[in-house]
Amino acid sequence: MVLNIAERHKLILDKLKTNGFVTVNDLSQEFSVSLVTIRKDLKLLEERNLLFRTHGKAIPADPYITEHHVNVKEKLQTKEKNLIAIAAGLTLEPFDSIIIASGTSVIEFARNIKPVEGLTVLSASLNTSLILSENPNIDVMQLGGIVRASSSSVVGPIGEKMLAEFTFTKLFLGVDGIDLDYGLTTTSSMEASLNKEMIKAAQKIIVLADSSKFGRKGFGRICGLDDVDQIITDSGIETKTKNKLFELGIDVTIV
Structure with missing residues (x-):
């Protein structure tokens, strides 16, 4: 049976949803x-933003992250970020001295801190x-440095x-991408450089990331997953990803 173009496209998208590629x-x-x-089929589907082509195959979405303003990012995954923030607050202990990096997940964390x-x-x-500062x-x-307008944070x-x-x-x-092989990334190389110094200065590294961040890469690599102690994320995380993180010895908290 010969399929027409519409039938092929539907089957391609169905397989993509089932298999992930x-x-x-x-x-x-x-x-x-x-x-x-x-x-040609994949090119047409990509032009409609239904998939992303790469090296002889296609995946559901572009794994490379485009930088957006913090005001835009704050409107994404708001429920998940709030639950992650609440869980992060429970990790605080008396006389903690902590670093809070940049990003909308950590801003939400700041809103939920009970001193x-x-x-x-x-x-x-x-x-x-x-x-x-209101508390x-x-x-x-x-922290001092050059202010990045897109994130309202400092780098340099x-x-x-x-x-x-x-x-x-x-x-x-907070990160823009988590890849099981490549590690943690952000859209800015200068921010990645600052994050590396933060990691050196801290005894425990806790990543706050909603599940949409997994399988994605930003321009600037922060570190490998072997530097991470804990990841707090939401229930949208895939089972195979969660199991791999456990294998790496990372404490995964799912909200």
Whole structure:
């Protein structure tokens, strides 16, 4: 039976949803059409933003992250970020000295912090510092540096040098992508560089990331997953991803 173009496209999308990827060779053999025909099909579906083509196959979405303004990102996965933030707050202990990096997940964390005795916070995010400064029971330090307009946070060598002067009990890190092989990434190389210094300065690394961040990559690599102690995410995480993180010895908290 010969399929028309609409039927092929429907089957391609169904297989993509079931398997997580499709290959040009497999589709060509299954539909008994040429490789050129399948490539044209995938190109048309990509133009409609229904998949992303890469190296002889297609996956559901573009794994590479485009930078968006913090005000836009705050409107995404709001419920998940709130639950993650609440769970992150439960990890705080008396006399903790913590770093809060940049990103909308950690801003939401700041909104949900219930101060513990002797809490000190060093923040890279201007929004986070303003939120926490309203609480007299938290000692807030603002990291210095160049302000990134898109994230309302600081980057650069001034902040990196400042981090070298302190030691912290925990780092709460927001990321743009988590790849099981490549590690943690962000859209900015300068932010990635600052995050690396934060990791050096902290005893425990806690990543706050909703499940949409898994399987994605940003321009700047922060670190491998072997540097991560805990990831707090939502129930949308795939079972195979969760199991791999457990195998790596990472404490995975699912909200």
